[in-house]
Amino acid sequence: MTEQERKIYDTIFNNAVLFLHRGIREVLTHNDRKDSPLNGETGIVTTLFMQMSIELALKAFLIKEQGVRSILLSRYQNKTDEYIFEKFENNTLHTKKYNDLKQILTNNESLTWFSETHFDHLEQFQQFRNKLVHLNLFLGEADLYDLKYEIIYVIVHIIVPLLSEISFEFETPTEFYQTHLNKEEYKKLISFRPYVDEMEKLAKDFTGLNYYCPECYQKTYSPENDLCYCCNLNFEYAVEYTSCIVCNEKKSVIFDPHNIAINNHVINGLCLNCETKIMVHKCPECGIAYSFFGRDELKKCTPEKCYYED
Ligand SMILES: [Zn+2]
Ligand SMILES: [Zn+2]
Ligand SMILES: [Zn+2]
Known part of the structure; x- marks a missing residue:
């Protein structure tokens, strides 16, 4: 120009x-x-x-x-x-x-x-x-x-x-309003039902997965890009996911990978699909994470031994 x-x-x-x-x-x-x-x-x-x-x-x-x-x-x-x-x-x-x-x-x-x-x-x-x-x-x-x-x-x-x-694979339209609307209107918009419905669709259509957002509690959070399409919560680099042994959804259990090592490789997680609070073990050897309630449910890697070692 x-x-x-x-x-x-x-x-x-x-x-x-x-x-x-x-x-x-x-x-x-x-x-x-x-x-x-x-x-x-x-x-x-x-x-x-x-x-x-x-x-x-x-x-x-x-x-x-x-x-x-x-x-x-x-x-x-x-x-x-x-x-x-x-x-x-x-x-x-x-x-x-x-x-x-x-x-x-x-x-x-x-x-x-x-x-x-x-x-x-x-x-x-x-x-x-x-x-x-x-x-x-x-x-x-x-x-x-x-x-x-x-x-x-x-x-x-x-x-x-x-x-x-904008490209909806990586960004939410919410970012645009945050810059151009005032705060109060923006807040009202992201709780307007027709808007939330559209954001659910967007997350699903563009990433394939939409779970409950830990921040706004709408089904507008995608673990594929760590983004909530409704409230614009951005968890990039902050979280990881594993599948849920309760509802069987993939990538639905969210956990903090940065504090898991000091915790004997076990930490609390939350399923963003069925809302179950569950434990997560991330194996330090192979890097695979598992959700579980009791230790006996860890059939593969345990904090003591990697299933894939040897
Ligand atoms: Zn949200
Ligand atoms: Zn679940
Ligand atoms: Zn392992």
Whole structure:
């Protein structure tokens, strides 16, 4: 990005975050204790904020990927950055229509990770916005119920990735909100049921395993990357896992490997799946860890002898 492009990008980025922020604040006014549909006003206002944020996030993304001219009308293609920036500051810079910007994504499959589901959501929010602005958007109870989940989908899978180049194998979207939302809103968001459900799905889809988080107690913790997708607890390098002899899940018993050696290679562990408190022995010879209650359950390595030695 050139210096001028960077300035335009930053402005658009901040505005996308602003509407995202307002949209999240709006949807969180909904009390979800009874898993009820949104009320009409919350649904409408949140949808508008989200659509604003999507359009701006898409522009910011395209500037970053293809330069500022990719979002501008053809008459700017041969103009200098200085000229474009001056028009931007005067509020007289004209961008392509949203449909044409969306078309760039459809034409360049390699540009994004968008699947049919992503495009369906883009389409839906655009239509909702158009109906709202031009006439009215009639939403029934079922629509207003689904909208809770659709709003969360759009935040997690469209807006945040467009703004942050996140890859869900290693990172949680929570990191983005921690930087850009205030603490209280962030706390509310990670206990909003539709959000937690989406994070459970994310942990499962991207890592294959989701267990109870020792911090927030949601089923959003993955031992594959030591991360909680909901509260962003990060246990990298701090813990290890072994399978549970009670529920038989793999990598579900968490333990502290750093203090086990001074403890005769035995320490308390906790199963993040069945919540059983259990002992763990990690063999200093072969490095394999076992969960157990009584010593007689250690059929292979024991603190005295490695099963694989000799
Ligand atoms: Zn957590
Ligand atoms: Zn278990
Ligand atoms: Zn051993």
